[in-house]
Amino acid sequence: MTEQTNTEHTVEPQSAFSLSYGENGLAWLKIDVPGEKMNTLQAAFATQVGSVLDELEAKKAEIKGLVVYSGKPDNFVAGADIRMLAACTTAKEAEQLATQGQQMFQRLEALPFHVVAAIHGPCLGGGLELALACHSRVCTDSDATKLGLPEVQLGLLPGSGGTQRLPRLIGVANSLDMILTGKQLRAKKAKKLGVVDECVPESILLKVAETLALKGKPVRKHSFQDWAMGGNPVGRGLVFDQARKKTREKTRGNYPAAEAILDVIKYGLQHGIVKGQKEEARWFGELVMSSESASLRSIFFATTAMKKETGAGDGIKPAEVKRVAVLGGGLMGGGISHVTASKAGLPVKVKDIANDGILNAMAYNFKLLDKKRKRKIISKAELQKQMLMINGGVDYQGFDKADVVIEAVFEDLSLKHQMVQEVEAHARPDTIFATNTSSLPINQIASAAERPELVVGLHYFSPVEKMPLVEVIPHAGTSERTVATVVKLAKKQGKTPIVVADKAGFYVNRILAPYMNEAALALLGGEPIEHIDNALLDFGFPVGPITLLDEVGVDVGAKISPILETELGDRFKSPDVFDILLKDGRKGRKTGKGFYLYNGKKKGVDKSVYKLLKLNPARKASGHDIAIRCALMMLNEAARCLDEGVVHSARDGDIGAIFGIGFPPFLGGPFRYMDQLGAKRVVELLNEHVNKYGDRFLPCERLLQMAQDEQRFYD
Ligand SMILES: C[C@H](O)CC(=O)SCCNC(=O)CCNC(=O)[C@H](O)C(C)(C)COP(=O)(O)OP(=O)(O)OC[C@H]1O[C@@H](n2cnc3c(N)ncnc32)[C@H](O)[C@@H]1OP(=O)(O)O
Structure with a gap:
């Protein structure tokens, strides 16, 4: 490679961004964050990047092209440093970080010669935004290569120009899909969508990027379909209306980042990229400070830490598993x-x-x-x-x-x-x-x-x-x-x-059972089935509890319930409905009927179930009250599990509930949610429910103690 045979470092070698030049007039910008296995973008690099850009601008007459590549063997750039974002204390501070990134990428984009990103491994968030500011992108066809803007999964929007450049590159509909879901594209898909220009074997990545960079900047044309789908105001209106409707159905208003993404992209298309970026940075700042983002970031930190844990004591080596x-x-x-x-x-x-x-x-x-x-x-x-x-x-x-x-x-x-x-x-x-x-x-x-x-x-x-x-x-x-x-x-x-500990129900089923029982009791109290399911969907669960019972199987519930009741006591007593349902052949989805009717797909509520259970359904409680009622049973049980050592930490309990049940991720799991409410408030709520519904809501010892000492589960 030219870059390796004739290098002249003009920025100190230890820096994350270093420039070198080939004899053919090509410049190479290597990203290699010292001491880290993964490249991330950090505010501390601003001066280095500034000097690199100064130098490139000063030498613009001699430079024929630039390749931006990673010095790491298995990653390009995994985005902005999430720890840095978590350390922000004001929205203004986070907004400034975004603005700083935008300005650097704008300078890169404005360079007069062809700038090509050579991508291998994860190219995510700010990493992809950097690549989007380049004029062309080449990536390897390796399974390790993933391109995406996953910020939404952290409760954020792409803050360094991603909301503005991606729609202009691949069209509104495809970019909305990518940015709203945070999905990570494999190389071939990225090529198909036009996120990258070439997809090549790893061995020739830099060579192909070099050849491309020397060819001169591309002129990009947009297809009629892109124009129809978002490039003209009428098409755009339709695409955004549909996307907003679909988003609201999914998020139920619990994820402010999704709404912000739609607003900022639309605004940028109406008012141009400069104003669009300003709005993007403003929203980025707001979202970094939101409780939703803090919760979602905590999931990233927890899962990253868990990847390294063995589950056993220090020095215990796992056996090799070959079959x-x-x-x-x-x-x-x-x-x-x-x-x-x-x-x-x-x-x-x-x-x-x-x-x-x-x-x-x-x-x-x-x-x-x-x-x-x-x-x-x-x-x-x-x-x-x-x-x-x-x-x-x-x-x-x-x-x-x-x-x-x-x-x-x-x-x-x-x-x-x-x-x-x-x-x-x-x-x-x-x-x-x-x-x-x-x-x-x-x-x-x-x-x-x-x-x-x-x-x-x-x-x-x-x-x-x-x-x-x-x-x-x-x-x-x-x-x-x-x-x-x-x-x-x-x-x-x-x-x-x-x-988790070897106790009845382990952790997940143990916290799930009282929640499901409470939903069943609400039903027996006359609340309509869809009202209960909707209440918990609005709260943020991926499926309502009655639908979940149909999915898991009424027969399975009937089998587990008595075991939990025998081992753990009366609060696990399930309502006496399983037998009646099973006698009527209602095991749930697998038998075509449970609380809902199914013929392959879920149909509506099977109203005959009300007659079977001798109920006259009518909404009495608000959705919010039903959701809190069911969730409280889960929260109290989760606290008990921690107290009894069923889970080793609040962190494990949060990850278990989110990944095992779908506890609303934007709340960060039962323990983070209890911290948000405060132990005192949780105890108050539980006591209110004792008065309304009975002793099964009695707050556990741990919560009482925490309320008294004003303690939290997390520091
Ligand atoms: C302004 C911008 O728009 C805002 C942003 O860019 S926000 C950031 C968007 N990027 C992301 O969300 C990507 C987050 N990272 C990941 O999903 C995964 O780490 C990955 C797919 C890149 C790699 O996964 P995997 O190979 O399993 O490695 P993983 O163990 O997770 O990470 C390796 C190390 O990189 C770190 N890392 C990865 N991405 C990071 C990031 N964006 N910030 C800080 N650290 C990060 C991890 O914490 C871990 O550090 P450690 O070894 O010191 O604990």
Whole structure:
């Protein structure tokens, strides 16, 4: 490469931004933040970038082109430094950061020669905004390359010109989709949408960028479709109206960043890029200070920290996992085999008692992979390769090669005992037995084991390929190595694991059950089904509790409830409706009817359910009151779980609730939400509900103590 053979550093070598020149008149701008594995944009680099731009402007007559590239092996720029944003104390301060970024990128864009970004690895947020200020973009076709403006997921909008440049580059409709969802594009998709100009193998990235930069600036033409969809005022009005409607349906007004994105993009298209950027920076400042953004940023910090944790004590090394076996080819077994083969890249054997079970798991995998093939995420050859990673059988052949066996058979203790014993007989003495039970105590399952130290709970959520959480549940005799091994395996499967205690319901179901029961009690009090579901959707949950009961299955609820009630007491007593519903064949979606009717898709409420339960539905309480009533049961139980050591930290409890249940992310999880309300207020609210609905709302000891001492869960 020219840049490597003839370099002349004019900015100090230790700086994050360094310039060098080739003999052919090409300048190279390398981004390499010292001491960090990931490039991020920080305010502290302003002077360096200023000197680099001064130099480029001064030498503009000699320079024939510029390539901007990363000095890191696996990333371009992951955006502005989120820690820096979190440290802002006023909206003005954050606005200034955005303005500073905008001004630098404007100077880059104004350079008279062709500026090309050469991208490999994550190019996100401010990183993509930097690339958008370049005149052209080339990226590698590697799986590591991802381009996107994920700011909305942090409760922000792109603050360095992204809301202005992207719509002008790829059209309004596509850019709204990217900015409102924060989705990260793979290289090929980015090329298809026109976010990048070329998509090439990594080995020739810099060469292609060099050749392109020397060619001179491109003249960009817009298609008629782009013009019709947003380039003219009428088309634009339509696109924005539709996008706003869709956004409100999704956010229910809980995510101010989404509304701001729509306003700022529209404003910029009406009033031009200069005024648009001003508005963008102003909103950026406001949003950085919002509680929604603070909560969403806390999720980023929590998950980043969790990626490094082993789940076990210092110095405990996980065992190497090369092969996995799954017992049971049902919905869960199918999903677990899928994430093991296609995410973790490990060969997996599915064992079932019947060929039908194996076929089911295979079909489940094929369906998911074929969906990816149709969307061109994988090729036909890749699909075949991944299918070959999964094999099935009705016997234990090959189990001696499995490092971990994950059982996902029916929830029946004697059957689980049989599984433990059969696995111990057919697998190796060091094979881990992980049970995907959702309701049976792990110590009881392990009681049948000869090697209980290798038995651990590994609770996945349905549908496994979509739900990001896994609960890892050691019983008293599980070895730390076993825990570390399954934590690592779950991460490879693309999951965020939390280690929780072996108590009834573990964490997620334990906080979910009283919330669901409360929704059922509201229904039995005569509140209409849609009113209850809507109340909790407005609160920020992704599905309403009655719909959730239909999804999970009324029969499943009926099975778990008595276990929780026996182990944890009366507050878990579920309303006496399960039997009536089950006798009427209402298991939920899987039987075509529950509280709603289904024929493939969800139809309306099945009104005959009211008659069955002898109810005359009528709205009595407001949606807000219903939501608080149900949420309080969850909050109180979450605090109890922390007190009893079911979760190790408020952070784990928040991530568990958000990733396992969909607790509103903009509230940051039950513990952050309680901190926002204040323990004193939570206790007050609980007491008000004791008066209205009974003792199940009695605040737990931990909350009472915290209210008295004015404590918070987080510092
Ligand atoms: C003005 C602008 O419009 C505003 C912005 O740009 S806001 C920022 C927008 N960017 C983002 O949201 C991207 C956030 N980062 C990510 O999603 C992921 O880190 C990633 C996809 C880039 C990489 O994921 P992965 O390979 O699993 O690495 P991950 O462990 O997450 O990160 C590696 C390190 O980079 C850090 N990092 C990544 N992106 C960061 C960012 N934007 N700010 C600060 N640190 C960041 C992580 O904290 C971690 O640091 P550590 O090793 O010291 O703990």
